[in-house]
Amino acid sequence: MxxxxxxxxxxxxxxxxxxxxxxxxxxxxxxxxxxxxxxxxxxxxxxxxxxxxxxxxxxxxxxxxxxxxxxxxxxxxxxxxxxxxxxxxxxxxxxxxxxxxxxxxxxxxxxxxxxxxxxxxxxxxxxxxxxxxxxxxxxxxxxxxxxxxxxxxxxxxxxxxxxxxxxxxxxxxxxxxxxxxxxxxxxxxxxxxxxxxxxxxxxxxxxxxxxxxxxxxxxxxxxxxxxxxxxxxxxxxxxxxxxxxxxxxxxxxxxxxxxxxxxxxxxxxxxxxxxxxxxxxxxxxxxxxxxxxxxxxxxxxxxxxxxxxxxxxxxxxxxxxxxKKQMIKFKGTTLYPPALFDLLNEIEEVLDFVVEVYPNEVGLDEVLLHLLPTDQTEATDRNIRANLQARLRVSPGIKYITQPEIQKMQFPEASRKAIKFIDKRV
The missing domain is CATH 3.40.50.12780 (ANL, N-terminal domain)
Structure with a gap:
């Protein structure tokens, strides 16, 4: 045929x-x-x-x-x-x-x-x-x-x-x-x-x-x-x-x-x-x-x-x-969560993460990265921030959290799969 x-x-x-x-x-x-x-x-x-x-x-x-x-x-x-x-x-x-x-x-x-x-x-x-x-x-x-x-x-x-x-x-x-x-x-x-x-x-x-x-x-x-x-x-x-x-x-x-x-x-x-x-x-x-x-x-x-x-x-x-609904407009840059995930997976100092998006006081998108780092040192923080700035050209907020904290964020009660993106815009 x-x-x-x-x-x-x-x-x-x-x-x-x-x-x-x-x-x-x-x-x-x-x-x-x-x-x-x-x-x-x-x-x-x-x-x-x-x-x-x-x-x-x-x-x-x-x-x-x-x-x-x-x-x-x-x-x-x-x-x-x-x-x-x-x-x-x-x-x-x-x-x-x-x-x-x-x-x-x-x-x-x-x-x-x-x-x-x-x-x-x-x-x-x-x-x-x-x-x-x-x-x-x-x-x-x-x-x-x-x-x-x-x-x-x-x-x-x-x-x-x-x-x-x-x-x-x-x-x-x-x-x-x-x-x-x-x-x-x-x-x-x-x-x-x-x-x-x-x-x-x-x-x-x-x-x-x-x-x-x-x-x-x-x-x-x-x-x-x-x-x-x-x-x-x-x-x-x-x-x-x-x-x-x-x-x-x-x-x-x-x-x-x-x-x-x-x-x-x-x-x-x-x-x-x-x-x-x-x-x-x-x-x-x-x-x-x-x-x-x-x-x-x-x-x-x-x-x-x-x-x-x-x-x-x-x-x-x-x-x-x-x-479509998860598209982020952050400081003039268009971001999609999968691209952010790829970047965070690439940074050796980041063991795990949750990406949070929320509206600021004037309704624009803000990005906060909840990160589980390899260690809590200034050198690790500098490397993570430098990687993000170099790749994204913008600097999202960063919050370092512990293994129990990220586990709780990723697997809330009755969750069937790990949650890595939290959208607070809606």
Missing amino acids: TLNTTLANDKLVQTKKLQQLLAYLNQSSPFYQQLFKGNRVDISTIKSLADLQILPFTTKEDLQQRNNDFVCVSRDQVIEYASTSGTLGSPVTIALTENDLNRLAINEYNSFACADGSATDIYQLMLTLDRQFMAGIAYYMGLRKMGAGIIRLGPGVPSLQWETIQRLKPTAIVAVPSFILKLIAFAKDHGIDLNQSSVKKAVCIGENIRNTDFSYNILGKKITDAWDIQLYSTYASTEMQTAFTECSEGHGGHLQPDLLIVELLDDNNQPVPPNTPGEVTITTLGVEGMPLLRYKTGDICMYHDEPCGCGRTSLRLSPIIGR
């Missing part, structure tokens, strides 16, 4: 599923029924993917304010309730049916296969598997579908992670990259030879390990310099119920065109060309409980549409450049 034929088939599948979605929303979704009526949308006029631009958007605020109106099924059809983490406001509950759970399993089966997984692998899951965390259940079901071995160990506790690795010999881990650094530090402190372990690959979740040119960022470099391990980056959200996962080429997360339509839009809601930052806007395909149409994620990425070296022809997304 030629490249053009494959792409044409993908578009045909997406167009057919889009038309099915519109009919389903028009019949079953209180929110979209009202949205279509209010915007005088005639769904019969949507004949192609290009016609998507006629349709209105869905926002995070819509989901937060009218959560129940997005549910398209009766309560007895809901099998699982997941929720967002609430990073950008109040959490949103996502209702999943049996079909949605099956779709979720297929999504992660495809993702692990893309990341060179197979039934011969054993995966140690170093992540939350409770607290309504969709990703945890998705990884578990995808690996079950693949037939791989699964070790459900949960997050944290490097000592227990290494004891289990040495005892059960997993070939792969699923973990947050910054936690992999803690595994590396523990191994070095306790005489564990990383490269003699059974673990040969890691599926990285929740944090960037690459720059937008796909080279490793400082986090990715620190991991791979210490551990000869293959890293696979992922991008997903609870709302989209789908993941973009890298293959071994490491050149972006692959779209699953039968599960999702993705648009990247500029500030005027127009499509951007390849290699140009735009807001990731998604339309879910095949979702039964809470499907979404043109949902604006707030994430800024770029896309690449040339065929990948792995042979796949699907669109690929770059690492997240930033989140």
Whole structure:
């Protein structure tokens, strides 16, 4: 099959599923029924993917304010309730049916296969598997579908992670990259030879390990310099119920065109060309409980549409450049948290951090860095400040804190993942 034929088939599948979605929303979704009526949308006029631009958007605020109106099924059809983490406001509950759970399993089966997984692998899951965390259940079901071995160990506790690795010999881990650094530090402190372990690959979740040119960022470099391990980056959200996962080429997360339509839009809601930052806007395909149409994620990425070296022809997304609502305008400089994180990870004198943004008395953005330093000396302080000034050209506020203090900031009660950005502007 030629490249053009494959792409044409993908578009045909997406167009057919889009038309099915519109009919389903028009019949079953209180929110979209009202949205279509209010915007005088005639769904019969949507004949192609290009016609998507006629349709209105869905926002995070819509989901937060009218959560129940997005549910398209009766309560007895809901099998699982997941929720967002609430990073950008109040959490949103996502209702999943049996079909949605099956779709979720297929999504992660495809993702692990893309990341060179197979039934011969054993995966140690170093992540939350409770607290309504969709990703945890998705990884578990995808690996079950693949037939791989699964070790459900949960997050944290490097000592227990290494004891289990040495005892059960997993070939792969699923973990947050910054936690992999803690595994590396523990191994070095306790005489564990990383490269003699059974673990040969890691599926990285929740944090960037690459720059937008796909080279490793400082986090990715620190991991791979210490551990000869293959890293696979992922991008997903609870709302989209789908993941973009890298293959071994490491050149972006692959779209699953039968599960999702993705648009990247500029500030005027127009499509951007390849290699140009735009807001990731998604339309879910095949979702039964809470499907979404043109949902604006707030994430800024770029896309690449040339065929990948792995042979796949699907669109690929770059690492997240930033989140639209988290953009910081500080002393005339535009900053995104991921870029700040990369810089702080690079400074040897900084062991850990939390970035806080708040409005000053005239409503402008101020940045305060809560830092856990290697030591409390003047030389360390000078080096940290010099690094920040040289790289940022501006000087944010700095507050040095202790390990217990940063632990409390990063993991408040009921938190599912480490919080490294606190936005007090809203």
